[in-house]
Amino acid sequence: MLYASPGNPQSLKIIPLAFTVPDCLKPVIVEGFTLAWTKKAAGILAEIHKATGCSGNATHKNLPYASLRGLLEVGLNDLACTQMNLGLSSFDLNGKAGQDPRPFAYLNGGNSEAIRKALRPLLNEWLTGYLNPFAEREEVAPEVLERLEGLHETGELLKIDPLPSQVIPWKWSEKTGTAESRAPYDYRALVDYVARAIAGNEIFQGLGPMKRVISARGSFTTGMAELMTKPIALSQKAGEFSLVVKLEIVTYPSLHQPLLKIEVTKRRWFTNLKPPRFNFGNINGFVFSEDYGDRAFSYKVLCQSQKQDKEKSWQWKIDKDFEVLRRKLHLSLKTTEGQNINPEQIALGKASTDSCKIMLTFRNGLQEGQHGIKVGVPEIDKLEAFEAISDLLKPLGFEPFQSYSEIKWKPKTGHSAPDNSASRMINLPTLLSAVLEHLQKGGDGDFTSSYIEKLDDTELNRLLKKYFSLNLSDIMGERKSLKFKGKTKKQFQELTKMIEANQKIVGKLYPHQRPSLIIFYEDELQREMKLLEAIVQVLWNGAIEVMPNRLPANTHGPRILLPGANLKAQERSHERIKAWEPIVQQLALRKQRTFCLVLARKFYPDRNKKGKSSPDDRVNKPSTHQALADLAGSCVQFILPIKTNKNQENLKLDNFFHRGQSALKDLLYAHSGWVDNVKQKVDHWLEATPIAQRPKEIIGITIVRKQKGRTRGSIESTFLPIAVRLKVETGECELCCAYEKGSYLEKTPWRKFPDAITFISKISPVKLGTKKEVRPNRFMEFVKEIISTSVEEGNQPLVMIDSSNCVQLWPWLGDRQLDAHHINFKTHSGSPIYEHMEQEWQGVRLIRLGASQFCKRGKVC
Numbered sequence: 001m002l003y004a005s006p007g008n009p010q011s012l013k014i015i016p017l018a019f020t021v022p023d024c025l026k027p028v029i030v031e032g033f034t035l036a037w038t039k040k041a042a043g044i045l046a047e048i049h050k051a052t053g054c055s056g057n058a059t060h061k062n063l064p065y066a067s068l069r070g071l072l073e074v075g076l077n078d079l080a081c082t083q084m085n086l087g088l089s090s091f092d093l094n095g096k097a098g099q100d101p102r103p104f105a106y107l108n109g110g111n112s113e114a115i116r117k118a119l120r121p122l123l124n125e126w127l128t129g130y131l132n133p134f135a136e137r138e139e140v141a142p143e144v145l146e147r148l149e150g151l152h153e154t155g156e157l158l159k160i161d162p163l164p165s166q167v168i169p170w171k172w173s174e175k176t177g178t179a180e181s182r183a184p185y186d187y188r189a190l191v192d193y194v195a196r197a198i199a200g201n202e203i204f205q206g207l208g209p210m211k212r213v214i215s216a217r218g219s220f221t222t223g224m225a226e227l228m229t230k231p232i233a234l235s236q237k238a239g240e241f242s243l244v245v246k247l248e249i250v251t252y253p254s255l256h257q258p259l260l261k262i263e264v265t266k267r268r269w270f271t272n273l274k275p276p277r278f279n280f281g282n283i284n285g286f287v288f289s290e291d292y293g294d295r296a297f298s299y300k301v302l303c304q305s306q307k308q309d310k311e312k313s314w315q316w317k318i319d320k321d322f323e324v325l326r327r328k329l330h331l332s333l334k335t336t337e338g339q340n341i342n343p344e345q346i347a348l349g350k351a352s353t354d355s356c357k358i359m360l361t362f363r364n365g366l367q368e369g370q371h372g373i374k375v376g377v378p379e380i381d382k383l384e385a386f387e388a389i390s391d392l393l394k395p396l397g398f399e400p401f402q403s404y405s406e407i408k409w410k411p412k413t414g415h416s417a418p419d420n421s422a423s424r425m426i427n428l429p430t431l432l433s434a435v436l437e438h439l440q441k442g443g444d445g446d447f448t449s450s451y452i453e454k455l456d457d458t459e460l461n462r463l464l465k466k467y468f469s470l471n472l473s474d475i476m477g478e479r480k481s482l483k484f485k486g487k488t489k490k491q492f493q494e495l496t497k498m499i500e501a502n503q504k505i506v507g508k509l510y511p512h513q514r515p516s517l518i519i520f521y522e523d524e525l526q527r528e529m530k531l532l533e534a535i536v537q538v539l540w541n542g543a544i545e546v547m548p549n550r551l552p553a554n555t556h557g558p559r560i561l562l563p564g565a566n567l568k569a570q571e572r573s574h575e576r577i578k579a580w581e582p583i584v585q586q587l588a589l590r591k592q593r594t595f596c597l598v599l600a601r602k603f604y605p606d607r608n609k610k611g612k613s614s615p616d617d618r619v620n621k622p623s624t625h626q627a628l629a630d631l632a633g634s635c636v637q638f639i640l641p642i643k644t645n646k647n648q649e650n651l652k653l654d655n656f657f658h659r660g661q662s663a664l665k666d667l668l669y670a671h672s673g674w675v676d677n678v679k680q681k682v683d684h685w686l687e688a689t690p691i692a693q694r695p696k697e698i699i700g701i702t703i704v705r706k707q708k709g710r711t712r713g714s715i716e717s718t719f720l721p722i723a724v725r726l727k728v729e730t731g732e733c734e735l736c737c738a739y740e741k742g743s744y745l746e747k748t749p750w751r752k753f754p755d756a757i758t759f760i761s762k763i764s765p766v767k768l769g770t771k772k773e774v775r776p777n778r779f780m781e782f783v784k785e786i787i788s789t790s791v792e793e794g795n796q797p798l799v800m801i802d803s804s805n806c807v808q809l810w811p812w813l814g815d816r817q818l819d820a821h822h823i824n825f826k827t828h829s830g831s832p833i834y835e836h837m838e839q840e841w842q843g844v845r846l847i848r849l850g851a852s853q854f855c856k857r858g859k860v861c
Helices: 039-051 066-074 113-137 142-153 186-199 320-328 343-347 379-396 427-442 459-467 476-481 492-509 523-540 569-588 620-631 655-669 680-684 753-762 774-792
Strands: 018-020 028-038 078-080 106-107 156-167 211-213 224-228 240-250 259-269 283-289 297-307 311-318 357-361 518-522 546-551 592-598 603-605 611-614 635-639 698-704 719-727 735-741 746-747 798-802 832-834 845-849 854-857
Touching: 028 039, 028 113, 028 186, 039 142, 066 078, 066 113, 078 186, 078 343, 106 156, 106 357, 113 142, 113 156, 156 186, 186 224, 186 240, 186 259, 186 379, 186 635, 186 680, 224 379, 240 379, 240 680, 259 379, 283 492, 311 343, 343 357, 357 655, 427 476, 427 492, 427 523, 459 476, 459 523, 492 523, 518 523, 518 655, 523 569, 523 592, 523 655, 569 620, 592 655, 620 635, 655 832, 698 746, 698 774, 719 753, 719 774, 735 753, 735 774, 753 774, 774 832
Parallel strands: 211 297, 518 546, 518 592, 592 635, 698 798, 798 845
Antiparallel strands: 018 259, 028 106, 028 156, 078 106, 211 224, 224 240, 240 259, 283 297, 283 357, 297 311, 603 611, 698 719, 719 735, 735 746, 845 854
């Protein structure tokens, strides 16, 4: 955070929002506890769960864990975090036989006898009020429930295990100097220790005490916690918000002690709620009770569908966890106006009372009108929180982190980058002026800067109607939106540079062919198609062949109107792909690089109900992608039609021009692996390095997984390691990967980026190895071969490795083992595979990239 004194706009100092502790601090032990089901209880609960799949039910029903979670949150004062399903998921209940059930709750205080005493009435209420009625509805045998009741009577339902933790200070590795936890739970114990020290105290003046949020997400090994203020209403502002303090425990290489990172954000609350519809998703809510000054209670509002006369309708529904909060916190069943408490009434604030605020977390698109509170937190509020937290934590031994230094740049260096004309966006007035002039006069990219200004409204309207079936009055803002004023500057010089850059890039990427762009569009979207076609003609000036083509019938639209409406998702997908077959066969025969831009709607008007709409069948988009990318070998990008204002009267043309440019650059350049000015950037940042020692290749190594990005948890089994390399001299991008083929490891040759991603999409199953113990060894073999081959070829590569995902496959990437002077490939048990790679990788620059945005750099010399 940047700190400057009031009235003096110059920077005084940088304040990192982080704390640490000295190595010599007296040890602090937290006597924590975990809760878990006993083996006997888990076995009976598994029987109940299994019984819900009888009587013709296709799937097993979830046990009522939400109600139990609510009871624990309110009834256990020292509860720090829980698992979402409380050990009652299908995975937990049907785990490997003989294994002890996993802990599902962590408490960071109290004693076992007090916890057991507090649990007894909570479990009794859950059994009699929630589990037993649920089991009876599912026709579970009474004797099964009696056995569970018997365990409760004898105290054998749950086991309470002590979990002591030395929260500070931590030990550190003698080899790397990096902090090491003594047990996996130490991250959680430390962050909850800090959260409890802050909870109940005021850190924002006048906003009252901070309340802990009891987490039900992630695992017990995750060092994150959250606190927030009660809802705040500003004068002359519509809506309320809370200030949120997020805490995270992280370790950095070479630091002896963990860092406590502080982030201050804002959580806005709904003031009204739109009627539910497809894809709105669930909403998180919180209850703030004056009777519980140190914590807030969470609940959910669900967006659920139900069938009525073969048609789906949507409704907001409060989840079962709220019912527990209502009973335990003595919340009213009705508003002061006599209406039932429902999500709409909660959003309006009518469910709250003087002693209890019931809120729903704001999300864009779900509320009528914009929120009156802006996002973001002023720096002064962050500083206020930092200073208040510093005062609270100082008696515990914490001190602000100071072991950092600012990177000094030479004069006239720093972050000045080479020209990035091809990466810019051209505003609406400039690009529309160029488009109209091009359509009227043709030309080679030499545009008149005042062309659109010289057109009066009548002539401008005539041209819009002639080329795009568009009236000036249809555009939001009409003529005003097309004028150059304020921040909307003339960009004709930038446009000329962009056209030249685009032609140069396409020439470098595809020197021996002219790529083609096919714009697939629906009949109702011809206006958008013509606009996109004209934009491509202007921005690429003939470097790309543009071919509009109607979408094949039966590929997009509502499920009910397409073939196989009653079939399952996979079978419907086969129907969509079948409809693409004639196009796919033609594309497969083409000898030139083909890009496909698919212009299709997300919602379609209901022909039978005015004002209603139905969503595009969820299998359509992935099926189109599979047909065009996997089968035809084309690069694919989707774009939605022009958006309208609230009343659907005017078109947001500026938004469409921006999205159109973004989609085209993503499709043509990102899908080709293009990075602007690679050589210029290497020469700029490594100016002091002799030319002969500069990298000739930049290599990035990570893993790709289906529908997932980075993760802090297990990476499971469906992933592939990939390596992407940029040739510094030419900017050419290539990719290779490794996967299991039969019982062997198959490594692909380097392919051009678009060819490689098409190849990867066809690999099935996406696996590096069937056996868990084999996968890390194969990953390390892949990494060694990639880097060692580049070194042998004299390319002196700069290698970036995504440690967030890959550390589970190559242990050396972890904070504890990271040592540039001892680069080793070892199994998790410590058995060596390849050692002393720093000797073989002479001249390699290694950059470890992590989710915490910290970069550990080292050069192997």
